[in-house]
């Protein structure tokens with residue numbers, strides 16, 4: 001997601017991109033008559049022959065808003081500095097609305113790349129250096145790789161490498177490009193290898209279990225050698241000699257063999273099931289725990305659908321790893337053991353089997369790259385479709401009320417068709433590889449049989465030995481294909497891991513050892529020169545705010561819409577960290593205390609409180625389900641909601657639907673107020689908490705709140721509700737322009753007086 005800001009020139013000296021190159025021919029001027037790219041960027045003349053056609057390494061964007069960060073990560077890697085996407089994203093300060101070309105330039109600068117944003121005609125594309133970032137479809141960024149014979153190669157962080165005919169390229173490219181090149185401060189760096197260790201160690205902690213699985217697997221394999229051996233014995237010993245006694249012994253042996261085979265595979269399957277469950281518990285719960293500990297900003301940058309999609313990736317990783325571990329142990333050792341027996345018994349037959357095995361591997365490898373690309377696209381399209389699904393279902397009321405269902409359906413179906421298209425392509429690829437493998441599967445026994453027959457005719461093998469080795473050879477090809485399939489699957493693991501690692505690599509909101517236990521707060525709050533902006537490049541939302549609030553005071557935050565009131569409230573909650581300045585509670589730095597402890601002592605009602613799909617009681621006692629009913633009732637009474645709850649069919653146990661659509665807007669607000677009051681907070685923070693109430697109910701709520709001894713911070717547009725405040729803070733454009741009591745501010749005739757006058761008009 002992006003917003004273009006093409007005019008982002010940055011004065012920079014111009015070191016040669018390719019100093020050894022001679023002058024390049026002068027390019028034609030752009031069709032619009034503007035000076036051409038080369039005229040504007042003489043440094044490109046020194047570009048000379050294209051550098052080696054090294055490919056831009058692909059970095060998959062993990063959420064829709066990260067395309068700019070992913071593109072920059074690719075360009076950095078192309079120039080030799082490997083920086084993980086999460087790091088670039090954090091440095092860039094990506095918001096859910098995406099980033100602009102200016103954000104990319106600024107972040108690139110921090111990593112030692114200098115650059116500029118430029119407008120570019122299609123004819124100038126041939127002079128564009130590899131690793132330039134292109135603005136795409138007005139809402140996306142991709143990396144330019146090269147132009148060749150009417151085709152443009154780009155690397156799309158959402159879909160991978162793509163080649164587009166110029167005509168198609170023209171339809172997507174907005175004409176804005178970000179040119180980047182290393183400056184003197186650029187330092188190449190290798191990124192530490194990212195391993196699957198984080199997951200594998202969960203497996204390895206189960207050593208005893210793994211050992212048992214290994215032992216049972218060896219037994220299964222030893223038993224699997226039985227049938228080929230029996231075939232050889234029957235053909236060479238029993239039939240020529242008419243040895244019925246041996247046949248009986250072998251029959252009894254076969255029954256025993258089958259019995260043991262059955263038992264050992266049963267035990268092994270049980271052990272494996274146990275291993276998977278253990279692994280699942282550790283990985284999924286660990287993931288959920290970490291997710292919950294992440295800062296609010298993380299969730300602001302990603303949609304709910306996207307995150308739920310990643311949660312599902314966990315089970316796929318688990319499946320791949322456990323089946324991979326099993327296949328590695330079982331198929332790998334089986335292939336090695338059978339190959340060793342074949343090599344000793346008949347090196348020629350062994351060579352044939354190796355050739356057939358290599359053919360299998362070649363087919364798998366042939367499909368691997370495409371498979372991987374399709375896999376990434378599959379995940380991306382599914383995440384989009386899932387995110388939209390969740391949005392549509394959550395926003396059904398608005399869609400119905402505005403008659404927009406057909407539009408939503410159209411968009412939804414278009415996303416669904418994208419998913420289907422990728423799945424069709426994957427299906428076609430699988431069909432192709434399966435057909436080729438099918439031919440090989442059918443042909444292999446025939447080849448091996450013919451080759452074995454020739455060996456028997458030449459007198460190199462007995463008929464029995466040939467049949468035994470034949471079934472051994474065939475028994476080897478099955479596990480080999482399993483093994484190769486697993487290895488290929490492991491390659492896909494990277495795509496899933498990238499999505500999961502994005503969560504696991506993000507640091508928790510607070511490291512446990514950095515925080516102090518929080519004492520009971522008295523309600524004194526101090527802001528010292530607090531400034532904040534949502535993104536690095538974005539406007540300053542709060543600037544230099546200093547306030548001192550004493551315990552028990554009623555403080556009102558007023559100001560025009562967008563002046564920063566809610567942002568200030570979120571800073572007080574520690575949801576965002578100020579860029580500069582300090583927030584102190586009772587003289588203690590907020591971020592040095594346990595934020596969760598602090599928040600538990602604050603009562604908050606945000607602008608749109610969330611109602612969970614549970615009972616009224618559970619919703620009020622959300623912060624502590626063990627609270628007695630009396631406490632819940634008292635809070636509901638304070639919030640003037642008790643009578644309405646009692647009128648519900650099941651009173652406090654009445655179930656509420658998800659998001660509380662069975663409640664009126666005012667009831668939802670009072671429910672949230674009761675939730676805030678139930679814990680007897682030290683500080684009550686109300687952001688437009690009574691805006692949906694009628695004047696009478698609002699006055700009753702105000703009276704009830706006036707009896708509280710806690711500090712109250714109230715954000716209100718209806719100024720009549722805050723006239724009695726001990727301190728009124730007027731914000732304007734993120735600055736604190738006035739502070740005082742109602743009468744004083746009115747007498748000042750400033751911004752507050754204007755707001756009051758506007759309401760009286």
Ligand SMILES: Nc1ncnc2c1ncn2[C@@H]1O[C@H](COP(=O)(O)OP(=O)(O)OP(=O)(O)O)[C@@H](O)[C@H]1O
Pocket residue numbers: 095300534535541559560561562563564565566567568
């Ligand atoms: N998550 C966000 N990312 C980027 N900008 C944001 C975000 N949330 C708010 N803003 C911007 O910050 C500015 C202040 O917003 P804020 O919600 O604090 O205003 P407010 O005074 O509470 O407005 P209102 O009275 O309408 O609720 C606005 O310009 C808004 O667009």
